[in-house]
Amino acid sequence: MSRLSIGIPELSLRQLKAALYVADEKSVTRAAESLNRSQTAVTKALSDLEATLGVKLFDRTFAGMVPTVYGEALTNRVKQAEEEFCKAGVEYEKHKVGCRPFRAIPIFSMEISHKRLAAFVALFETHDINATASLLNITKAAVYNSIRQIEELLDLTLFEREAMGVIPTNFCTILARHVKLAFYQIRHAIEDIASLEGVTKGQVVIGTLPYTRTFLTPRAINSLLDKHPQLDVETVEGPYSGMETALRSGDVDFIVGAIRDDGDSPEIATIKLFEDQLAIIARKDHPLAHKKDLKMQDLQHAQWVLPSKQTPSRQLFEETLKRHGMEIPEHAVQTSSLSMVRGLLLGSDRIALLSEHQIHYDKMFDVLDVLPVQLENTFRPIGVTMRAHTQPSPAAKLFLMHLKQAALEISR
Numbered sequence: 001m002s003r004l005s006i007g008i009p010e011l012s013l014r015q016l017k018a019a020l021y022v023a024d025e026k027s028v029t030r031a032a033e034s035l036n037r038s039q040t041a042v043t044k045a046l047s048d049l050e051a052t053l054g055v056k057l058f059d060r061t062f063a064g065m066v067p068t069v070y071g072e073a074l075t076n077r078v079k080q081a082e083e084e085f086c087k088a089g090v091e092y093e094k095h096k097v098g099c100r101p102f103r104a105i106p107i108f109s110m111e112i113s114h115k116r117l118a119a120f121v122a123l124f125e126t127h128d129i130n131a132t133a134s135l136l137n138i139t140k141a142a143v144y145n146s147i148r149q150i151e152e153l154l155d156l157t158l159f160e161r162e163a164m165g166v167i168p169t170n171f172c173t174i175l176a177r178h179v180k181l182a183f184y185q186i187r188h189a190i191e192d193i194a195s196l197e198g199v200t201k202g203q204v205v206i207g208t209l210p211y212t213r214t215f216l217t218p219r220a221i222n223s224l225l226d227k228h229p230q231l232d233v234e235t236v237e238g239p240y241s242g243m244e245t246a247l248r249s250g251d252v253d254f255i256v257g258a259i260r261d262d263g264d265s266p267e268i269a270t271i272k273l274f275e276d277q278l279a280i281i282a283r284k285d286h287p288l289a290h291k292k293d294l295k296m297q298d299l300q301h302a303q304w305v306l307p308s309k310q311t312p313s314r315q316l317f318e319e320t321l322k323r324h325g326m327e328i329p330e331h332a333v334q335t336s337s338l339s340m341v342r343g344l345l346l347g348s349d350r351i352a353l354l355s356e357h358q359i360h361y362d363k364m365f366d367v368l369d370v371l372p373v374q375l376e377n378t379f380r381p382i383g384v385t386m387r388a389h390t391q392p393s394p395a396a397k398l399f400l401m402h403l404k405q406a407a408l409e410i411s412r
Helices: 013-025 028-035 039-053 069-095 114-126 129-136 140-154 170-196 216-227 240-248 312-323 338-346 356-364 394-411
Strands: 058-061 064-067 159-162 165-168 203-208 232-237 254-258 268-283 304-306 351-355 368-370 379-387
Touching (some): 013 028, 013 039, 013 069, 069 170, 114 129, 114 140, 114 170, 129 140, 165 170, 203 216, 203 240, 216 232, 240 268, 268 312, 268 338, 268 356, 351 356, 356 368, 379 394
Parallel strands (some): 203 232, 304 351
Antiparallel strands (some): 058 064, 159 165, 254 379, 268 368
């Protein structure tokens, strides 16, 4: 069994659906009736799926078809994948008034080839037919055919053709998110089965916010890979809004950093790890480094390096300035790049707003230090954000365990 480069396992959706219905019905006969297929077709689907996965999914007993532990692991994930396709179908019915019931459309009923959906997801990601064909190692004609078939099934245009490529429509974006989440579940079903055999494998993708990139997340990753070197780890950097979008679509497992207030969003859950206080950072030999009784007012005319206005730390900083009757600095450099901050501080008398943890190694090597001025009421909750109703993969669970341990050690 192989895996397409877009992250979609080469498993037949029809076979997976057959396994799910047999598990629910405890009978090939009843499953065949519900699926409107022959018993022979359902039996063959199970046999082929077991051969592909290399495990026995069902025990044939007097009580009927009983899932093995592997069968339970698989069908639990497939059930969640089916729910994602159904959610996409509900959105489709809202989007296209007067359409036929979504369950009659192969895209939403898991009766479509995973290869066609892979072409759809790849084109959504690349916005380019040539790039999609290269990514999937197929012809451009195959990409066109897959997209055309899906659009015909939906009676909708999914991509607007433009000179520079293709642009997803609004419903295309909705559909892509649910399809990606469905295949997230299927992909991790394979990893769940492997973990039952005592082999933890797979990938964890971590969205990292500036606070965690220097010390917390690297410490957790090193700890994880010391014990599980067979795992693959990928980190994603960028603004929170982009990473939240990736989290919601299953491209990212966690976001680690300062916790945002997502209100009552039912899709997002956060775990608070500890609270951290902001500090004012400068180069080791900065003129203010040894000033006695340094006050906030002494920094009114300093040149600043600050995080962007949308971040929690920037909001806390501006609230601190107001409490001290100070003006917001003009012409401050805004950046979330620690390497950029480091270069700006070392080459000037600028000062920056960071956490002391972010300069852990800079302090160790006497490059940067904390100025002796307190920033009252600038504590931020540091934590991990994840999807609320999605079971993490075995690799993701292990990372979360090591992240919590690293946070505990840091906060002591």
